Amino acid sequence: MSKTSSVEKAYELAKERYAEIGVNTDKVMTALKKIPISLHCWQGDDVGGFESTAGLTGGGIQATGNYPGKARTADELRADLDVVYGMLPGKHRLNLHAIYLEAAKRVERTDIEPKHFANWVDWAKGKLHGLDFNPTYFSHPKAADGFTLSHPDQGIRKFWIQHGIACRKIGESFGKKLGTTCVTNFWIPDGYKDITVDKKAPRDRLVKSLDAIFADKISPKHNLDAVEGKLFGIGAESYTVGSHDFYLGYAISRGVLLTLDAGHYHPTEVISTKLTAVLSFAKELLLHVSRPVRWDSDHVVILDDELYAITQEIVRNDYTNRIHIGLDYFDASINRVAAWVIGARNMIKALLAALLEPADRLRKYELSGDFTSRLALLEEHKTLPFGAVWDYYCLQAGVPVGAEWLAKVKDYEAKVLSKR
Numbered sequence: 001m002s003k004t005s006s007v008e009k010a011y012e013l014a015k016e017r018y019a020e021i022g023v024n025t026d027k028v029m030t031a032l033k034k035i036p037i038s039l040h041c042w043q044g045d046d047v048g049g050f051e052s053t054a055g056l057t058g059g060g061i062q063a064t065g066n067y068p069g070k071a072r073t074a075d076e077l078r079a080d081l082d083v084v085y086g087m088l089p090g091k092h093r094l095n096l097h098a099i100y101l102e103a104a105k106r107v108e109r110t111d112i113e114p115k116h117f118a119n120w121v122d123w124a125k126g127k128l129h130g131l132d133f134n135p136t137y138f139s140h141p142k143a144a145d146g147f148t149l150s151h152p153d154q155g156i157r158k159f160w161i162q163h164g165i166a167c168r169k170i171g172e173s174f175g176k177k178l179g180t181t182c183v184t185n186f187w188i189p190d191g192y193k194d195i196t197v198d199k200k201a202p203r204d205r206l207v208k209s210l211d212a213i214f215a216d217k218i219s220p221k222h223n224l225d226a227v228e229g230k231l232f233g234i235g236a237e238s239y240t241v242g243s244h245d246f247y248l249g250y251a252i253s254r255g256v257l258l259t260l261d262a263g264h265y266h267p268t269e270v271i272s273t274k275l276t277a278v279l280s281f282a283k284e285l286l287l288h289v290s291r292p293v294r295w296d297s298d299h300v301v302i303l304d305d306e307l308y309a310i311t312q313e314i315v316r317n318d319y320t321n322r323i324h325i326g327l328d329y330f331d332a333s334i335n336r337v338a339a340w341v342i343g344a345r346n347m348i349k350a351l352l353a354a355l356l357e358p359a360d361r362l363r364k365y366e367l368s369g370d371f372t373s374r375l376a377l378l379e380e381h382k383t384l385p386f387g388a389v390w391d392y393y394c395l396q397a398g399v400p401v402g403a404e405w406l407a408k409v410k411d412y413e414a415k416v417l418s419k420r
């Protein structure tokens, strides 16, 4: 039997099994096609960007590993991304950082403009990718002491406010040019390494800086702003100005999006449990799906319990229009293209698994107090032939089925990446 016909046959059988529990797999695949994932550009070059050759410095984040073949130019990064998107069923977005600009001469962060991202926009237009954006508040001399928007020095704060304003304009231009809303996400590293006496003043300054950045109204059709909190960073272990609680309050009071990064909480705290809580009050969320291993390590996203839990929460509560899904990890210890593909395919797979759930039935059991049936069905559901639906979904989309993609990435590595 050919691979194609065995995938089709397995799908027909799987379709019957899901129909038994009231799930229509064809409808599920149609729904899945409509959910874009925003791929993070920074997996391709260890968060280096093209502003200088220094690579990632400061910010309390770190890409570890020295696997050969990282992208050195925007053209190389786009070529790598084309390979990645070719392995993913569905149409997906790209999440850019300000340091991925293209300019003949160094442009200061306060002065960046849409024109510095023209090649990205042309590429995105041609390939039908939406674009998202991030100001870069690290890898810069003015961020070297670990403070940016909450810096005690007014001049430095002003510099970073200007950067934020410039970035929102770039986000707006993406939205306008591509006809799909750009989410511009603000994350800053500000914090202290050791016991902090005045935890209030930096937060007061951060509120003011953010308010100044967001003062100009931009149509939400073109650009949405998001703020991302975290618990700690390397060198900022004791105090983070932009903590979760800080940004939860900020986002809700100002009507901007809150970003939840899976690696930004205490080790046993998960973001999946927060979605319904935050969306009781906030309009929309941005997710940075990541995998923390003992710390905010940004490992490649795998199909683990938390990934399933995140997608179940999104699907069960019909949040696909209120939650923007982005990935955020950077592993430099394995083939970077493969790292992208593994994480992104897992994200889509987990969404598929969640869509295949007999949610109405489970809800009825819960409401009627039949917790026995709830648990029984949840457990039985885990071993239904979800892989057969996934394979068929890939086949239909014209992308590699199963581990077929790996040979293609190895081939690309031999022909392109290893020559860098």
Ligand code: RNT
Pocket: 042, 047, 061, 134, 187, 228, 230, 261, 288, 296, 328
């Ligand atoms: C850092 C944040 C932030 C970055 C990117 C590169 O802890 O997660 O989102 O990873 O901006």
Ligand code: ZN
Pocket: 187, 228, 261, 288, 328
């Ligand atoms: Zn993040």
